[in-house]
Amino acid sequence: MAIRTYKDVADVPPSLRPSLPSSFDVVGDIAVIKIPEGLRSHRESIGRAILRWNPKIRVAVEDHGVKGERRVRQIGFIAGERRTTTVHVEHGLRYRVDLAAAYFSPRLASERRRIADLVHEGEVVADPFAGVGPYVILIAKRRRPRRVHASDANPIAVELLRSNVAANRAERVDVREGDARTVLREIGPVERVILDLPHSALPFLPDALAAIGTRGTIHLYRILEQAEEADTERQIRSVSRAAGFRVVDLRRHHVRAYSPTQHHTAFDVTVARGSRPSGPDRSQTGGHTSRTRASRASGRQSGRTARRSGARGRRTRR
Ligand SMILES: C[S@@+](CC[C@H](N)C(=O)[O-])C[C@H]1O[C@@H](n2cnc3c(N)ncnc32)[C@H](O)[C@@H]1O
Numbered sequence: 001m002a003i004r005t006y007k008d009v010a011d012v013p014p015s016l017r018p019s020l021p022s023s024f025d026v027v028g029d030i031a032v033i034k035i036p037e038g039l040r041s042h043r044e045s046i047g048r049a050i051l052r053w054n055p056k057i058r059v060a061v062e063d064h065g066v067k068g069e070r071r072v073r074q075i076g077f078i079a080g081e082r083r084t085t086t087v088h089v090e091h092g093l094r095y096r097v098d099l100a101a102a103y104f105s106p107r108l109a110s111e112r113r114r115i116a117d118l119v120h121e122g123e124v125v126a127d128p129f130a131g132v133g134p135y136v137i138l139i140a141k142r143r144r145p146r147r148v149h150a151s152d153a154n155p156i157a158v159e160l161l162r163s164n165v166a167a168n169r170a171e172r173v174d175v176r177e178g179d180a181r182t183v184l185r186e187i188g189p190v191e192r193v194i195l196d197l198p199h200s201a202l203p204f205l206p207d208a209l210a211a212i213g214t215r216g217t218i219h220l221y222r223i224l225e226q227a228e229e230a231d232t233e234r235q236i237r238s239v240s241r242a243a244g245f246r247v248v249d250l251r252r253h254h255v256r257a258y259s260p261t262q263h264h265t266a267f268d269v270t271v272a273r274g275s276r277p278s279g280p281d282r283s284q285t286g287g288h289t290s291r292t293r294a295s296r297a298s299g300r301q302s303g304r305t306a307r308r309s310g311a312r313g314r315r316t317r318r
Contacts, residue, residue, distance in 0.1 A: 003053045010049035012042045020046070027097060027106055028086025030059040032073075047079025059083060061099070070154040071103040071197075093141060093168050095132055095160075102157035103131045111255045111266065112138050115194060115219055118268075119143040126187055126211060127151070127194040128180035128204075132160040133170075135194055140170035149190065151176045151183045181207045189213030195220045198264055202235060209243040215272040223258050224265050236269055245271035 003009055007020050016039055024033035031050045035043050047060030059081050064074035075084055084100035090109050097104040112135050119125060121144040127136045130150040140148050150165070150173055152158050158177040165173045176183060181204065184193070188211035195201040195208055198221040208218045222232055233250055240247050249270040254263045 006046070006049040006053035009052050010042075011045040012039065016042065024050070025063075025106055026057060027099060027104060028088040029057055030061060030084070030086050030099060031057045032061055032063045032075075032099065033078075034063045035078075043076075043078045051080050059086070066103060070157070071199075072101060072154075073099050073103070075100045090134060091138055091142070093134075093137055095134060095137070095164050096167070097132055098156060098160065102152075102154055102160055104134070107256060108134070114253070115139075116142050118217070119145055119192065122146045123192055124190040125149070125192045125194070126184065126190045126208075127196070128183050128208075129195065129197045130161055130175075131157050131196075133164045133173075135196065136161075136173055137164055137168050137170045140165075140173050141168060145172060148173045149176075149183070149187045150174065151178055151180070153177070153179050180204055184208060184211040187211060189216075191216045193218045197221070198223045202232070202239075205236065205239045206243055209240060209245055209271065212245070212271060212273075215248070215270070217268060217270045220267045220269060221255070222265050222267070223262055225262055229265060232265075232267065236267060240269065240271050245273055248272050 007017065010020060012020065019036050019038055021033055021035070024031055026032070031047075033046065033050070035046060039046065043062055050060045051057055057080070059077075060079040061084065062076040062078050064076060066073050085096070085098045088095045088097050088104065088106065090106065091113060095104070115135060116138045119139050123145045124147045125136070125139055125145050126149040128149075128151050130136050130152050133150060136148045136150040139145055150161060152161065155177055158175065162175050165175060180197075184204075184207040190211050191213065193208040193211060193216070195204055195218060197204065201220050201222060205218065205220060212218070220236065224232060229252060233252070236250065237247050247269060249268070251268040253266040253268065255266050256264050258264045
């Protein structure tokens with residue numbers, strides 16, 4: 001008989017059962033679970049229960065969060081094979097990943113789709129924080145860009161990125177290893193820049209603007225309290241103006257809930273060269289020349305579809 005949830009077969013004391021996580025990520029055939037402190041001594045039982053619940057999952061690891069500039073996940077093995085490499089399928093494309101060596105999260109699949117859908121035919125796109133390539137390969141395969149520049153500072157991410165570009169036969173993708181600032185200086189002009197470094201993307205905005213030709217769009221990601229979002233918009237407008245750009249459009253999109261009070265938030269900023277006459281920031285004085293929209297709550301859906309079959313990734317109720 002099929003096991004309805006891993007909780008049914010997890011060997012933990014009854015008093016602790018209510019603390020069992022209701023969801024976890026699956027990347028390829030690896031389950032990645034955050035285990036509450038009170039259950040840590042039972043982590044192996046939890047891992048074994050996950051493998052029993054879904055035999056397509058071959059590895060269960062404990063997630064200690066992503067750390068450092070390279071945003072690499074800290075992992076502990078709890079059951080199954082001892083490996084952190086796998087192949088993850090997203091939007092029909094295959095990605096080699098190494099969870100302990102280069103950033104990858106299946107929770108951003110909907111956001112990658114949203115961005116790819118915005119790319120126009122003939123665009124030059126830059127993704128200087130490309131990781132193993134889930135934005136750039138989707139854009140190259142599903143849209144018709146003129147060129148996609150994909151780079152990352154982590155050499156292991158770049159090695160996986162190169163291999164993923166080749167395995168998916170993605171064309172017109174230029175891959176390089178390097179710091180975002182250096183790469184952005186080398187590749188311009190571009191029409192779209194993806195700044196996917198949510199904890200520290202804002203300092204890279206001047207570099208992204210410098211890479212834009214006469215007009216373009218920057219997708220800037222941040223982790224923010226809702227009360228901080230308006231201030232980030234003000235900073236975006238101010239940095240853009242200082243770089244000689246007019247903000248033509250500025251939209252805000254909640255990618256997903258990050259913590260009880262914070263969101264992973266995307267700012268889609270369309271700019272055109274040629275600032276208006278200098279003066280106070282009109283966005284701060286009520287004279288908006290660009291639209292600002294907030295779309296909410298879409299992120300919560302992005303990785304929680306219950307699906308027992310297929311170890312296909314996404315955060316799933318289990
Ligand atoms: C949050 S991850 C995003 C990865 C990718 N966009 C994705 O969706 O999987 C941020 C990436 O930026 C890279 N990174 C961090 N600082 C960097 C820098 N200064 N220059 C280039 N890459 C950097 C990290 O190595 C990491 O792969």
